[in-house]
Amino acid sequence: MVHAVVLGAAGGIGQPVSLLLKTNPLITKLSLFDIVNTPGVAADLSHISTPAKVAGYLPPDDGLKKALEGAEIVVIPAGVPRKPGMTRDDLFKINAGIVRDLATAIATTAPNAFVLVISNPVNSTVPIVAEVFKKHNVYNPKRIFGVTTLDVVRASTFLAEVNGDVSAAPNVTVPVLGGHSGVTILPILSQAKPSLSANLAQTDVEALTKRIQFGGDEVVKAKDGAGSATLSMAYAGAEFASKILNAVKGSGEEIVTQTYISLEADPEGAKKVTEEIGTSLEYFSVSVKLGPNGVEKILPIGDLNDFEKGLLKAAIPELQDNIAKGCNFITAPK
Numbered sequence: 270m271v272h273a274v275v276l277g278a279a280g281g282i283g284q285p286v287s288l289l290l291k292t293n294p295l296i297t298k299l300s301l302f303d304i305v306n307t308p309g310v311a312a313d314l315s316h317i318s319t320p321a322k323v324a325g326y327l328p329p330d331d332g333l334k335k336a337l338e339g340a341e342i343v344v345i346p347a348g349v350p351r352k353p354g355m356t357r358d359d360l361f362k363i364n365a366g367i368v369r370d371l372a373t374a375i376a377t378t379a380p381n382a383f384v385l386v387i388s389n390p391v392n393s394t395v396p397i398v399a400e401v402f403k404k405h406n407v408y409n410p411k412r413i414f415g416v417t418t419l420d421v422v423r424a425s426t427f428l429a430e431v432n433g434d435v436s437a438a439p440n441v442t443v444p445v446l447g448g449h450s451g452v453t454i455l456p457i458l459s460q461a462k463p464s465l466s467a468n469l470a471q472t473d474v475e476a477l478t479k480r481i482q483f484g485g486d487e488v489v490k491a492k493d494g495a496g497s498a499t500l501s502m503a504y505a506g507a508e509f510a511s512k513i514l515n516a517v518k519g520s521g522e523e524i525v526t527q528t529y530i531s532l533e534a535d536p537e538g539a540k541k542v543t544e545e546i547g548t549s550l551e552y553f554s555v556s557v558k559l560g561p562n563g564v565e566k567i568l569p570i571g572d573l574n575d576f577e578k579g580l581l582k583a584a585i586p587e588l589q590d591n592i593a594k595g596c597n598f599i600t601a602p603k
């Protein structure tokens with residue numbers, strides 16, 4: 270019996286992610302909240318013959334609170350997407366306030382829910398959610414996640430393409446660490462499984478790295494003003510939600526994935542990662558082992574080659590700025 274909630278459920282990501290969550294047999298109740306159109310989206314999804322009972326909520330009559338009552342997992346794709354020429358950080362002006370208000374509602378109504386943050390800029394919106402939870406004395410870093418699964422999905426697909434066999438993509442894994450914007454996205458191709466072909470030239474590795482880091486721009490450009498990735502994001506978001514739900518259920522198998530979290534989620538694991546990064550960062554996308562309470566263990570980064578060490582070094586200043594901007598939005602006196 271799992272109650273899942275989508276905030277921003279009528280949007281480009283919200284609708285398909287709600288569809289995919291409706292098809293997850295572990296979800297028995299699905300509540301959809303948006304500032305527009307959720308009654309229609311909910312009515313539509315409610316005809317699908319899967320277990321979840323679907324309801325749509327709008328802001329009047331305390332709709333947000335009603336949607337969140339008893340929530341165990343909350344997915345947040347609310348907020349504006351990029352247009353060509355914009356960075357994710359350009360979205361901060363609008364999305365920071367949206368995420369703050371939604372986080373406040375979660376902290377006061379469903380403080381124990383797993384919170385999956387999709388809204389950009391993820392590097393800053395996750396700290397915003399965390400700071401709101403701290404303010405309400407309900408903070409548990411093991412349960413707040415920035416969804417970076419789309420970077421991981423892209424890395425598998427693009428590497429399989431480079432290897433000349435797209436059909437192998439589901440069995441190709443590349444850890445993607447760091448953050449979720451441009452140079453903060455760190456694909457660790459030296460740890461790809463299966464390992465990179467020895468025939469791949471360093472220039473090919475660099476081009477592939479760049480494609481993974483800037484995969485979002487490819488979609489923004491192709492959509493030409495009509496937004497950013499929605500369908501691949503919905504797939505990635507539903508995959509990540511499913512990992513959390515399977516870990517809660519205790520399926521017996523080890524569930525390891527990458528996600529952007531506070532390193533406070535596992536101080537012991539964080540110590541090693543901080544040593545590996547060489548700088549103390551409060552938030553970082555790391556490999557984690559998931560368990561019934563969320564993050565069970567932060568796993569070490571492992572060996573990096575010189576090219577990847579250079580990428581890591583280049584990511585740190587932007588990550589530090591993004592994290593400070595998110596935290597200050599909640600904590601700095603206005």
Ligand code: NAD
Pocket residue numbers: 276277278279280281282283302303304305346347348349350351360364367371386387388389390391416417418419420449496497498499502
């Ligand atoms: P969209 O404009 O299609 O949908 C956003 C939805 O949010 C709209 O339906 C809107 O009504 C709703 N909304 C706005 N304010 C709200 C509020 N206060 N409460 C509830 N709902 C509200 O945008 P989209 O393409 O779905 O993208 C949503 C966000 O996801 C963007 O910030 C985008 O950058 C981000 N995104 C993140 C990733 C990632 O990998 N993490 C990938 C793709 C997109």
Ligand code: LMR
Pocket residue numbers: 350351357389419484485486488489497498
């Ligand atoms: C993505 O990676 O596709 C998202 O973060 C959306 C964007 O703005 O590129």
